[in-house]
Amino acid sequence: MEDIRRSKTSLVEWLTSDPDFILQMVQEDAVITQREYRKLKAETDPEKRIVNLIDNVMGKGQPSCELFCQVLQKDKVKETYPQLMEWFSSNQQGSTSKISVRELEDKVTDKKSFLKANWAKLVQKVKHVDELADQMLGHGLTNEMYSNIMACRTTEQKMRTLLGYVTTNDVVSGHLFTALCTLNRYVMHELIQ
Known part of the structure; x- marks a missing residue:
């Protein structure tokens, strides 16, 4: 501010x-x-x-x-x-x-647990879910999963659906964590603090 x-x-x-x-x-x-x-x-x-x-x-x-x-x-x-x-x-x-994506990633070792622990805050604060889903397509999201996310009416519902899909696997959670740090650095910095 x-x-x-x-x-x-x-x-x-x-x-x-x-x-x-x-x-x-x-x-x-x-x-x-x-x-x-x-x-x-x-x-x-x-x-x-x-x-x-x-x-x-x-x-x-x-x-x-x-x-x-x-x-x-x-x-x-x-x-x-x-x-x-x-x-x-x-x-x-x-x-x-001044904080790079790599620095944010290094601060959190268990990405899946972080996403689960911050589920509600991510749903409230992340606004560019379509871009996240685009980045996740092929990195743990199938075409059907992607279509289900895009079919949701609100940003919050899209984020809930995306988190539901990716928090079942450590590798996919890691991809989402990186995408969040890239597209929503301010939000992630706040949550990691």
């Missing part, structure tokens, strides 16, 4: 270039609610729209800020706002960006 607060002026400047796109992205990833989206969309001044978005995200606390940073790190977002690449690469994302 502190990194967002420190860089707020720059973020406002960059994101104002296409405020509708970032609003759609944060709504799509459930960083903001439909009601918040409509309220922000109603603001006619693009700069105020982005200021209000950032204030909204920071007002929800650290988990919301981490989700916001995950959205900002998506390739299509960085393509739309190229300044973000430099912002992330300059290590302005605090200690979490």
